[in-house]
Amino acid sequence: xxxxxxxxxxxxxxxxxxxxxxxxxxxxxxxxxxxxxxxxxxxxxxxxxxxxxxxxxxxxxxxxxxxxxxxxxxxxxxxxxxxxxxxxxxxxxxxxxxxxxxxxxxxxxxxxxxxxxxxxxxxxxxxxxxxxxxxxxxxxxxxxxxxxxxxxxxxxxxxxxxxxxxxxxxxxxxxxxxxxxxxxxxxxxxxxxxxxxxxxxxxxxxxxxxxxxxxxxxxxxxxxxxxxxxxxxxxxxxxxxxxxxxxxxxxxxxxx
Amino acid sequence: xxxxxxxxxxxxxxxxxxxxxxxxxxxxxxxxxxxxxxxxxxxxxxxxxxxxxxxxxxxxxxxxxxxxxxxxxxxxxxxxxxxxxxxxxxxxxxxxxxxxxxxxxxxxxxxxxxxxxxxxxxxxxxxxxxxxxxxxxxxxxxxxxxxxxxxxxxxxxxxxxxxxxxxxxxxxxxxxxxxxxxxxxxxxxxxxxxxxxxxxxxxxxxxxxxxxxxxxxxxxxxxxxxxxxxxxxxxxxxxxxxxxxxxxxxxxxxxxxxxxxxxxxxxxxxxxxxxxxxxxxxxxxxxxxxxxxxxxxxxxxxxxxxxxxxxxxxxxxxxxxxxxxxxxxx
Numbered sequence: 001x002x003x004x005x006x007x008x009x010x011x012x013x014x015x016x017x018x019x020x021x022x023x024x025x026x027x028x029x030x031x032x033x034x035x036x037x038x039x040x041x042x043x044x045x046x047x048x049x050x051x052x053x054x055x056x057x058x059x060x061x062x063x064x065x066x067x068x069x070x071x072x073x074x075x076x077x078x079x080x081x082x083x084x085x086x087x088x089x090x091x092x093x094x095x096x097x098x099x100x101x102x103x104x105x106x107x108x109x110x111x112x113x114x115x116x117x118x119x120x121x122x123x124x125x126x127x128x129x130x131x132x133x134x135x136x137x138x139x140x141x142x143x144x145x146x147x148x149x150x151x152x153x154x155x156x157x158x159x160x161x162x163x164x165x166x167x168x169x170x171x172x173x174x175x176x177x178x179x180x181x182x183x184x185x186x187x188x189x190x191x192x193x194x195x196x197x198x199x200x201x202x203x204x205x206x207x208x209x210x211x212x213x214x215x216x217x218x219x220x221x222x223x224x225x226x227x228x229x230x231x232x233x234x235x236x237x238x239x240x241x242x243x244x245x246x247x248x249x250x251x252x253x254x255x256x
Numbered sequence: 257x258x259x260x261x262x263x264x265x266x267x268x269x270x271x272x273x274x275x276x277x278x279x280x281x282x283x284x285x286x287x288x289x290x291x292x293x294x295x296x297x298x299x300x301x302x303x304x305x306x307x308x309x310x311x312x313x314x315x316x317x318x319x320x321x322x323x324x325x326x327x328x329x330x331x332x333x334x335x336x337x338x339x340x341x342x343x344x345x346x347x348x349x350x351x352x353x354x355x356x357x358x359x360x361x362x363x364x365x366x367x368x369x370x371x372x373x374x375x376x377x378x379x380x381x382x383x384x385x386x387x388x389x390x391x392x393x394x395x396x397x398x399x400x401x402x403x404x405x406x407x408x409x410x411x412x413x414x415x416x417x418x419x420x421x422x423x424x425x426x427x428x429x430x431x432x433x434x435x436x437x438x439x440x441x442x443x444x445x446x447x448x449x450x451x452x453x454x455x456x457x458x459x460x461x462x463x464x465x466x467x468x469x470x471x472x473x474x475x476x477x478x479x480x481x482x483x484x485x486x487x488x489x490x491x492x493x494x495x496x497x498x499x500x501x502x503x504x505x506x507x508x509x510x511x512x513x514x515x516x517x518x519x520x521x522x523x524x525x526x527x528x529x530x531x532x533x534x535x536x537x538x539x540x541x542x543x544x545x546x547x548x549x550x551x552x553x554x555x556x557x558x559x560x561x562x563x564x565x566x567x568x569x570x571x572x573x574x575x576x577x578x579x580x581x582x583x584x585x586x
Contacts, residue, residue: 037564155570
């Protein structure tokens with residue numbers, strides 16, 4: 001089916017960014033199904049994936065209301081091309097091994113948890129309500145991923161080496177968490193959004209405490225990758241979306 | 257095993273007399289519909305039968321995650337995606353508490369998983385068929401879970417307490433899955449031509465393998481007699497298969513689908529749907545390892561175990577370190 005085109009207002013763009021973060025990361029976690037290292041982790045990874053897909057659904061539904069052109073959650077998720085996706089580069093990075101998935105989850109959740117907590121005071125009542133639910137879920141994701149990063153960092157030589165590699169690989173995607181642009185600034189000024197840059201110290205504090213327990217050192221900040229918020233993604237997202245959207249594109253306009 | 261540990265007498269002859277008495281008491285309890293609990297005396301064959309059946313059931317849940325997991329990343333809507341992920345997660349949960357139920361009989365989960373990976377333990381033949389379209393997800397929920405419910409509802413009254421209790425919870429979730437699967441089929445059948453075609457194709461491919469899920473015909477079944485006497489099994493394979501057919505055929509008709517059995521007809525005299533001949537050679541081949549996906553399912557399970565080994569090692573190493581740190585601090 002032909003992709004939909006949206007006339008993006010700052011609020012619509014803002015909501016889509018958060019929705020896309022949640023869906024893409026939730027989809028990544030769902031890719032683990034049947035492949036987790038322990039059955040208990042099958043359950044946990046599916047739980048976190050379900051939380052994130054649930055957040056995405058609430059946010060897309062709201063985005064559809066904001067746009068008011070009759071696009072529902074599925075139109076927004078399944079009928080936008082990768083250049084129209086607004087998620088962080090961090091969340092679209094492939095799962096890699098269990099260490100990479102847990103580090104990715106930690107780096108995102110250590111940001112998303114305080115972000116949603118602060119968003120509970122948003123002037124936008126819908127976003128505040130979504131934030132209240134997301135915060136509870138993200139607090140668990142943070143605890144879960146932190147425990148695993150500690151376990152793997154302070155486990156065997158192999159698990160330690162894998163965590164170090166995962167950190168090195170993902171660190172360049174952490175700068176984007178704190179970026180602000182005109183869209184974000186307008187939302188912040190209106191009291192709808194919170195300033196991500198203001199959460200940087202909290203995030204650093206959380207991550208460095210976990211890494212210290214995991215006998216790891218915090219990587220140096222070097223060059224940071226950027227572009228997801230503007231639709232300039234890594235090559236990985238196109239493949240993810242090709243899979244995610246395949247049914248809606250093959251048999252267009254159907255009810256499922 | 258503690259079932260034998262409770263049963264050690266000083267002398268072989270004494271033991272035989274004692275065994276006979278215990279066996280009689282055991283059968284009386286079964287006949288009185290009492291539940292046998294883990295610490296109760298039980299014949300070794302009863303224990304062995306249950307370990308085999310419960311672990312096969314657990315393995316089926318775990319292997320069964322694969323065919324449905326195949327569509328999680330391609331589910332056609334977010335609602336379907338979430339429901340399918342939650343369903344496959346439920347199956348893993350079933351696997352976990354079934355392994356726990358089997359562990360009450362003195363066998364460790366690791367040991368059972370080991371047997372599965374070594375190809376020594378079986379799982380349900382149905383999971384060796386591929387899921388080729390989205391409609392297969394509907395068909396699995398409707399037919400495979402429907403067949404599983406037919407098998408499992410009587411197990412809620414199984415003589416072994418931990419298994420019976422696990423089944424009560426499993427059945428609740430399975431019946432939810434079954435309704436969800438039927439609803440997928442209904443949506444497809446009310447949809448456009450391509451969707452209806454997909455639904456019919458799925459029924460065509462899943463119908464006969466689902467009838468085989470109940471196992472060989474009664475005349476050829478090895479386990480039925482003792483299992484029935486011990487109230488592990490309360491209906492025969494053929495009885496359960498017939499119940500399933502009687503329940504399912506009208507559902508297929510309601511969907512506007514054709515059951516792929518030219519000999520299917522309603523027998524007014526018996527009140528049952530009479531079905532055509534089942535290809536038991538296909539069943540034997542699938543059980544023997546020659547189904548379309550046997551090799552793929554086992555390879556995937558083994559690879560998952562191998563890929564996760566370093567994580568489990570790390571978790572063990574960390575737990576050891578924590579223990580010695582606590583000891584040092586104490």
